[in-house]
Amino acid sequence: MSRPRTAVVGGGYAGALAAVRLAGRARERAAVTLLEPRVELVQRLRLHQLATGQRVRSYDLARLTGGRVENVRGRAVSIDPERGAVAFQRDGKLAELRCDQVLVAVGSGIDTESVPGVAERAHSLAGPGAALRLGEALRALPAGARVAVCGAGFTGIEAVAEIAGARPDLRLALVARGRIGAALSVVGEAELRARLARLGVELVDGERVAEVEPGALALASGSRLAADLVVWCGGFAAPPLARDSGLPVDGRGLLAVDRSLRSVGHADVLGAGDAAAIPDFANGARFRMTCQAGMPSGAHAADTALAAIRGESPRPFDFGYIHMPLSLGRRDGVIQWVDRADRPRERVLTGRLAAVYKELVTRSAPPSIAWERRLPGMLRWPSAGARAPARAAARSGPSARPSLMD
Ligand SMILES: Cc1cc2nc3c(=O)[nH]c(=O)nc-3n(C[C@H](O)[C@H](O)[C@H](O)COP(=O)(O)OP(=O)(O)OC[C@H]3O[C@@H](n4cnc5c(N)ncnc54)[C@H](O)[C@@H]3O)c2cc1C
Structure with a gap:
């Protein structure tokens, strides 16, 4: 009997993590294909370093995701959930991938x-x-x-x-x-x-x-x-894939998903990372397009896909922020601590220590994918939880605050 197949579309931080987690946790119960046009993991967090002539370590996606994930090179052009098909382009030719579930993790672009x-x-x-x-x-x-x-x-x-x-x-x-x-x-x-x-x-x-x-x-x-x-x-701009496929999108063009990260129109389509319009926090705060939330959302979408394969009910995505880490060159930075709903606290970390902290955060992203491959299910993240409100005096609430992704 053939195993149900999940196609993860987009091998960035969220998609690569989702693929290894699902493949590792499902083992022989499911097959996982990662569809991505690039051979290497795109380290978006380091693009400004690349632009200033710094050497950025590269990670081969196939090696990073390992033998349990089938890596297919190609750019998805449409998703047809009724037929269980993802059409993609490779070397100018159109091809098709058949699957039972699709996890959309195509990131975001620049407007x-x-x-x-x-x-x-x-x-x-x-x-x-x-x-x-x-x-x-x-x-x-x-x-x-x-x-x-x-x-x-x-x-x-x-x-x-x-x-x-x-x-x-x-x-x-x-x-x-x-x-x-x-x-x-x-x-x-x-x-x-x-x-x-x-x-x-x-x-x-x-x-x-x-x-x-x-x-x-x-x-x-x-x-x-x-x-x-x-x-x-x-x-940032929404990638056209969800809209072009006729999938429900929000006002920004991002794939509209429920709290379990399933498409609001199609339970067999899931979304993670920048490409998904993750429902707002209970207090109205909006998810920022970040790796901080993107990787946990990839892991959670993998768990939702696994629940469907096992015939179980999926759980809601429960995520809380901890920081807004900003590097200011290689020797300086400002780390703004935030409460779980992303409201700034009073305290910040600055200077060289902040630069080191940010570097460690950035450096940890690709190895987290490798660790998840070795120990599936190991990635954990803070819950939105019921926490004391942040004491950031003059900053009233998230809706009054501009987004750092503006
Ligand atoms: C300069 C810079 C600095 C940043 N700094 C931070 C930071 O400090 N902290 C933080 O949390 N976030 C930061 N971000 C944001 C962060 O990089 C993104 O939120 C994160 O990359 C989102 O992960 P993702 O997997 O959703 O998308 P991406 O990392 O963009 O990956 C998407 C993948 O999908 C692939 N893809 C696209 N279209 C298709 C298609 N049609 N078919 C198949 N594959 C496709 C792409 O090739 C790519 O590999 C920064 C972004 C930039 C640009």
């Missing part, structure tokens, strides 16, 4: 469409290729040239600080719609701003970019900001 001129004139950290192109462009800039990084979420902040460390001879501006650091506690915001200023970064708050023009940013306020190079970190 380069909403603002005119971005797609044509700005660089981004959309993937390793884009990061390497940005690196080349940065190296070609003469001393004194001005770089504008647009967007002050994780990506923008970490990118501008990394560029400042690699090219202190450039003039750098960080442009944000809101106030830079407003997602952090009062202390966290002050620390972040002081540290960026020390790196020579000009902080441009409350300015929306209306267009990226040749050599300048046209701002919605009417002013212009000269820029020899623009790095666009202005928000």
Whole structure:
């Protein structure tokens, strides 16, 4: 008798982890296929380092996920849950994968469409290729040239600080719609701003970019900001796969899932990581697109898939945040502690210790996949739990707080 097959689509942090966990826990009861166009795990957490010429260790996906997972190279173009089929492209040809369940973990992209001129004139950290192109462009800039990084979420902040460390001879501006650091506690915001200023970064708050023009940013306020190079970190975008497949999506285009991470329209389709619209926390806080939540969601989606194979009821995804870890180059950082619902606490960790902490967090992601392969079911994460509210005085609630992924 053939084993039920789960196709995990997308071999990033969430998908690779889901694949090894499901294959390891189900053993001979289920077959797992990982469909991913790339040979190596994309380390998105390190793309800003790649862009500044640093060596980033690579991990071969097939080795990382091991023999229990069948690795298929290809990019999914549509999912048909009725037929149990995933259509994918490889080397320009269309092929099909038959399966009983599909776990969608295709991550997110960078929104380069909403603002005119971005797609044509700005660089981004959309993937390793884009990061390497940005690196080349940065190296070609003469001393004194001005770089504008647009967007002050994780990506923008970490990118501008990394560029400042690699090219202190450039003039750098960080442009944000809101106030830079407003997602952090009062202390966290002050620390972040002081540290960026020390790196020579000009902080441009409350300015929306209306267009990226040749050599300048046209701002919605009417002013212009000269820029020899623009790095666009202005928000993550939903990948088109769920929408193109006619699966229910939320307002952002992310796969709409229930609390067990099953598609709200199709119980045999699951979602994890950035690609899934995980239901908000009980207090209304929204899941941020992070590896911190992405890997646990991958593990939980694997457990939900396993429950279906065993004919059991799935459990709701119970996850709580612990931190917002920001590196500011290789020697500095700001770690904002948060409560389980992602509200900043008063305390922060800064300086070299923060840089070491962030490095350890980043470094631990690929080995967590290897550990999960060796000891399936070992990944644990904090529960949303009933905890005392955070004491971050001037930051009232998550809905009042801009997202770090803005
Ligand atoms: C510069 C930068 C710094 C960041 N720093 C942090 C941080 O410090 N902490 C944190 O928690 N988060 C951070 N993030 C966010 C974090 O990287 C993402 O939230 C995380 O990568 C999401 O994991 P994922 O597996 O859902 O998606 P991804 O890691 O993006 O993986 C998605 C995978 O799906 C594949 N794929 C895409 N489309 C298809 C398709 N159609 N068919 C098959 N495969 C497909 C891709 O090739 C990729 O391998 C950062 C992001 C960036 C860009």
